[in-house]
Amino acid sequence: MPGDNITENLKDMALELGTDFIGITGSSAFQSSDYVGNKPQDVMPDMKSVVILGVSVPNGAFDTLPKGRAEYTNTLMAATATLRVIAFQVAKFIERKGYKATIAPSEGSEFGYWYADRETLKADFSFKYASYHAGLGNFGMNHLLITKDFGPRIRMTAILTDAPFEDDEVIQLPLINDACRGCMKCIEICPVDALTEEGVIHREKCAEYMFDVLGGLRCGMCLKVCPLY
Ligand code: SF4
Ligand code: SF4
Incomplete structure (x- = not known):
């Protein structure tokens, strides 16, 4: 483990810079046979930790949908920009401690998989899976991370590093949120099934709707x- 309480210092720093939550998980989470996505080790073979940073997104951005799609999209991008600045500072902190760090793009940013990998629409690795293993939340039927404090109304970024940070001690939640049973509102509302x-x-249906019908604005x-916020 890195000495000098670096894990605690890193968390304190991220919260002081404006993140609403932070979680850390080790590389072993992605070695499970349950995980079928791309692996962060393909990007950084000697990766030891994934650091997830997140912010909550203001409720007004959701409440004004669908008319307020432009405002919703702009608010999401503001969250992405905020996280980018914070992650840059955190990555520099990690490197000052003698390790290397790089920042993975969120899915909907201009470098995320919605743009970079239109063929498979798969991220370089799943932030949501890393977050689940870091104890930040579990999955909803909308395929989003349902966090304990903000439900799915969040934005995240992730730092890959060879620093072997202390994993968060977590009580593993069920993979799918219990509240989804008997709800299914997200499934009913989706305009493209x-x-x-x-x-x-069906990621392609969601992507085609947002890019071809909404001109790149997000649906949301x-x-x-989702009542979980
Ligand atoms: S809308 Fe209902 S079913 Fe969908 S993720 Fe939220 S709680 Fe689960
Ligand atoms: S099209 Fe809209 S409602 Fe359907 S999955 Fe995509 S964002 Fe959600």
Whole structure:
């Protein structure tokens, strides 16, 4: 482990800079046979830790949907920009301690998978899976991370590093949030049936709707109707 309480210092710094939550998980989370996505080790083979940083998104951005799509999209991008600045400072902090760090893009940013990998629409690795293992929340039927404090109304970024930070001690939650049973509002509201009761997401339907129909603005209706916030 890095000495000098670096894990605690890193968390304190991220919170002081304006994150609403932070979680850390080690590389082993992505070695489980349950995980089928791309792995962060493909980006950084000697990666030891994933540091998740997140902010909550103001409720007004959701409440004004669908008319307020431009405002919603702009607010999401403001959250992304905020996280980028914070993550840059945190990455520099890690490097001052003698390790290396790089910042992964969030899915909807201009460098995220919605743009960079239009063929598979898969991220370089799942922030949500890392967050689940860091104890930040679990999954909803809308395929989003449901955090304890803010539900799905959040934005995240992630730092990959070879620093072997202390993993968060977590009580592992069930993979799917219990409240989803008997709700299914996100599935009913989706205008293009991208979500199913079997737990499948048709990413291409969601992406085509946002890029081809909404001209690149975000939809967000499956977040708006989710009561978990
Ligand atoms: S809208 Fe309902 S079913 Fe969908 S994620 Fe939220 S709680 Fe779960
Ligand atoms: S963002 Fe819109 S289109 Fe995409 S899954 Fe949610 S409700 Fe459906």
